[in-house]
Amino acid sequence: MARNQSRRLKPAILQADEKSFAALQVIKSYAPVNQSCAVEAIRATRRDVTRLRELEAEAVAAATTAREKAVAKEWEFHNLMLCAKQQVIAQFGADSDELQLLGRKKRSEYKPPGPKAQ
Known part of the structure; x- marks a missing residue:
């Protein structure tokens, strides 16, 4: 198991996992003792990963849109002020x-200009 499971995996690692999974599906005699490592369990987790990546992309797009709208309104407010x-x-x-x-x-609060140096 990995030590730090709170950080994202590198794309190269995920690509290697995809290749390994494709190869694993070809092995007809694969019958793990630990059923959490079965092909169906891995396939279900892979589907979840794909679905969650799509949700993440949608959330990022929504956040970007919301940020752009907020920035536009901030500038509108500033210009109106x-x-x-x-x-x-x-x-x-x-x-x-x-x-x-x-x-x-107030205009009267500014210092008057001093004499010019010659």
């Missing part, structure tokens, strides 16, 4: 308390 800040400046002015409520500095 930028628009709202511009509208507050247009309506109340660049030195208003309303603009400060939105997390922006």
